[in-house]
Amino acid sequence: MSATIVIADDHPLMLRGLSDFISSKGYTILGKAEDGKTAYNLIVKHNPDIAILDIRMPYLTGLEVAYECKKNNLSTKVILITFDNEEHLYDKAKEYNVYGYILKEFAIEEIETCIEHTKRGEPYFSEEIASYLNSKLSYTDTALIELLTKSELKIVKLLAHSMSSNQIAEHLNCSVRTIEKHRSNIVKKLKLEKSHNALMIWANLNKDLLESVIAP
Template identity: 40%
Template sequence: MISKKDISIVIADDHPMLLKGLYDELTIHNYQVTGKAANGMQALEQILTLEPTLALLDIDMPLLNGFEVIKTASEKKVSTKFIILSFLKETKYITQAKKLGIDGYLLKEDSFFEIEKCIREILQGNSYFSKAIDSSSLQNASEELKKLQFLTPSETTILKLIAQQISTIEIADSLFVSKRTIEKHRSNIISKLELGKETNTLTKWTLNHKNVILEL
């Protein structure tokens, strides 16, 4: 296990007291906090400049959210491992985290003991999700991603447009096909995703998973 003094960390949260509390806990436990950020843009700049061992990020931040920071940093091929530290534990956020291949996902209600456990696990090459996240949420997130893999390129394109709240007629016009063709695609997508037959079930599902869908 790498020594704590050799673990550099960037932390980011737009709540000053939470940011200070996390900084204090990490430094008390002998971790090297090399950067603090109050918004996503600052966090991205520090990660790209400092290339810390770890970055602990909130999701809901100004300018860039935590997921956007991780996506951009990953595209730049930084070696930093990422841990989300958030109040959000709904399946759609867990799904997006899994889609991005995020190393760790913790809740702000977790103890520092669990933060340290997460750090140890991901530095050993494992992923770690908070024990407070219901196992069914993790399972559901994995199942949602599996279902999306069955969509054809055309269905994926249409799903992205639906997620942007574009109507069936507008989608048909933009793709130069008939409304009936789009309706057939919608029916196939509903079947592959195993959604119910309720009115607007596909639209509701895509809005709940919008961030993941737009990354397909």
């Protein structure tokens, strides 16, 4: 069975690319928007099965649209697509009954699977995110102090504030190569996936824990 969909993204190329891909898979696009307010109006007008929304859009964010859908008891299921990997956004997404949460870099690869899960009423989070959601706060501050060196704790704390390796190197007055070596070691110690964003996502999800850690 197909699904009716409204899609919204304030980046025209992303909007067109996703729309074309979704249409090619046999789904019916009932409307497209480049801002949240227009997206919400389309949802109210067409009552689609699914709304695929960018989180950061003008007028209303994807999260705010999801909130309005929940508040007004709309049956449309919301999928969010985002570059963001911040913990509070995941929490809000779950609070607002969002069914799908996909990182933009994996959108084309994962959107069809996400839609199929959502049609069945099954939440779907990008694989890149899911393991970190499941492992959220799986360490105590004491365990982290025992596991990571003082330098590694400094680096992961700075990663939690979305600093790049270049920015961290400048902040700590060392080379980027040194920071990358530390990051590689931290990934091994925390048993994370060996992808570029893995440690950044983990750090963001555990920001509160990291703030409570006092390095030895």
